[in-house]
Amino acid sequence: MSKISDTAIVGIGQTEFSKNSGRSELQLAAEASLAAIQDAGLTPDDIDGMVTFTLDSNDELDLMRTLGMTELNWTARGPFGGGASAATIQLAAAAVASGAAKAVLVYRAFNERSGRRFGQPDPNGYTSTAAGPDFHFSYGLDTPAKIYSLWYQRYLLKYGVTNEDLGRYVVTARAHAATNPAAWYYGKPITLEDHQTSRWIVEPVLRLLDCCQESDGGVAMVVTSADRARDLAQPGVRVAAATQSHRKGGLIMFDYYREDLSEFEETRTMTERLWADSGLTQNDIDVAMIYENFSPVVFLTLEGHGFCKRGEAKDFIKDGHIGLSGSLPVNTNGGLLGEGYIHGMNNILEGVRQVRGTAANQIKDAKHVLVSASRSGMILGPL
Amino acid sequence: MSKDDAFFWEGAQEGRLLLRSCASCGEIAHPPLPMCPHCHGLEWGTVEASGRGTVYAWLCSKHPNQADDKGRIVVLVDLEEGVRLVSNLLDTEIDEVTAGAPVAVTFVEVDGQILPQFRMTGDSA
Numbered sequence: 001m002s003k004i005s006d007t008a009i010v011g012i013g014q015t016e017f018s019k020n021s022g023r024s025e026l027q028l029a030a031e032a033s034l035a036a037i038q039d040a041g042l043t044p045d046d047i048d049g050m051v052t053f054t055l056d057s058n059d060e061l062d063l064m065r066t067l068g069m070t071e072l073n074w075t076a077r078g079p080f081g082g083g084a085s086a087a088t089i090q091l092a093a094a095a096v097a098s099g100a101a102k103a104v105l106v107y108r109a110f111n112e113r114s115g116r117r118f119g120q121p122d123p124n125g126y127t128s129t130a131a132g133p134d135f136h137f138s139y140g141l142d143t144p145a146k147i148y149s150l151w152y153q154r155y156l157l158k159y160g161v162t163n164e165d166l167g168r169y170v171v172t173a174r175a176h177a178a179t180n181p182a183a184w185y186y187g188k189p190i191t192l193e194d195h196q197t198s199r200w201i202v203e204p205v206l207r208l209l210d211c212c213q214e215s216d217g218g219v220a221m222v223v224t225s226a227d228r229a230r231d232l233a234q235p236g237v238r239v240a241a242a243t244q245s246h247r248k249g250g251l252i253m254f255d256y257y258r259e260d261l262s263e264f265e266e267t268r269t270m271t272e273r274l275w276a277d278s279g280l281t282q283n284d285i286d287v288a289m290i291y292e293n294f295s296p297v298v299f300l301t302l303e304g305h306g307f308c309k310r311g312e313a314k315d316f317i318k319d320g321h322i323g324l325s326g327s328l329p330v331n332t333n334g335g336l337l338g339e340g341y342i343h344g345m346n347n348i349l350e351g352v353r354q355v356r357g358t359a360a361n362q363i364k365d366a367k368h369v370l371v372s373a374s375r376s377g378m379i380l381g382p383l
Numbered sequence: 384m385s386k387d388d389a390f391f392w393e394g395a396q397e398g399r400l401l402l403r404s405c406a407s408c409g410e411i412a413h414p415p416l417p418m419c420p421h422c423h424g425l426e427w428g429t430v431e432a433s434g435r436g437t438v439y440a441w442l443c444s445k446h447p448n449q450a451d452d453k454g455r456i457v458v459l460v461d462l463e464e465g466v467r468l469v470s471n472l473l474d475t476e477i478d479e480v481t482a483g484a485p486v487a488v489t490f491v492e493v494d495g496q497i498l499p500q501f502r503m504t505g506d507s508a
């Protein structure tokens with residue numbers, strides 16, 4: 001029986017990342033998908049499976065019609081938004097490993113800046129009396145920045161992490177974006193002072209520069225078997241492991257009701273599975289791509305994966321470990337703060353490029369890349 | 384508001400902070416659930432909380448694009464009953480809030496709805 005580790009990502013494609021794409025979300029999905037399929041040296045007729053997010057507005061059959069595909073035999077969607085971005089690859093790889101599909105197209109496309117912005121309160125009003133009261137929205141938790149900050153604040157409090165500490169991550173990510181031509185902030189590095197003088201978005205946790213770049217754009221990938229990958233156009237990138245972890249008592253976004261909010265419990269338990277499934281450990285990871293809708297996530301995720309002890313991510317980052325020449329380069333594309341926020345999916349593409357050896361900020365001899373979205377993750381490696 | 388949490392808001396209208404407790408095993412579930420995750424019972428009663436608790440975490444909620452928005456302090460309150468609530472902290476400033484500060488419930492009308500909110504009591508915890 002084949003396993004997830006018998007599958008590979010064989011094609012990647014994307015549109016530009018912008019603040020106003022000027023075209024429909026379906027067009028973005030189609031452009032990115034065709035680019036990924038062609039990158040693999042395949043045609044749309046070779047695709048028989050599709051995976052995206054529950055939140056994606058592009059219907060599978062609409063995309064199928066647009067690409068001119070003949071038949072589709074597998075569909076699946078991952079819940080939880082960005083936290084499950086890495087789960088899309090698990091869903092696609094599981095389909096290929098089981099034989100349910102031969103080649104799965106993974107896509108995510110949206111006009112998240114020019115259309116409905118995640119970062120703004122819902123114009124329909126979560127707090128309106130028509131909707132009735134709610135345990136969260138009625139109290140003013142009406143944007144992701146606020147919703148997430150209520151956990152982050154506990155982490156900052158417990159370990160004495162300051163907003164300036166967060167800023168050191170942001171400066172690093174923006175330095176990576178500055179040398180990545182595909183990044184929104186290409187050529188625009190910042191200083192710690194720039195970070196510290198940006199306005200509060202959620203006092204006392206997040207400043208403007210701690211927040212990801214809401215963007216328009218599409219990304220896509222093709223997953224097929226490792227055997228078939230050897231005959232395709234690009235060097236295949238093995239899915240050495242891919243998993244999710246969701247824990248008792250947990251909630252998405254409003255995850256306030258477990259005893260200790262100063263760690264990412266799911267990241268810790270997911271990591272145990274990733275190491276067990278891949279036979280690798282922290283020491284084998286050459287690059288880490290970490291989902292960060294907001295800067296504190298990087299700190300909690302680094303600690304959850306065991307790259308440093310709890311509360312010590314601020315020192316790990318301050319000591320330069322996550323830079324391009326550090327012991328664990330993190331978010332070499334600039335991350336979602338620097339390259340763009342395509343719901344975490346652009347970080348997977350960067351992982352693929354690092355293993356292929358084609359990244360703008362290529363890490364020499366990068367062999368194994370961890371792509372983490374805190375509660376879903378994967379390890380990418382050579383065939 | 385749903386079938387599972389209507390009791391909470393009805394209680395608030397009467398100035399009572401009600402929590403859902405399992406009729407079989409007494410487990411308190413918040414936010415409320417339709418089935419007791421402990422014993423799988425489907426019958427629920429309510430217990431009235433004392434309204435006393437301590438601050439676990441907090442932030443200031445302002446509109447992201449409206450700099451003059453005065454903002455609301457959003458807190459996580461750990462109630463004496465062992466339950467955590469999201470609420471607002473009234474009559475204080477963001478830099479006066481401390482972890483573990485004792486708080487007590489108060490019922491305030493916001494946008495036509497009575498919400499349980501909290502004030503710091505100044506007691507030693």
Ligand SMILES: [Zn+2]
Pocket residue numbers: 405406407408409410419420421422423424
């Ligand atoms: Zn029970």
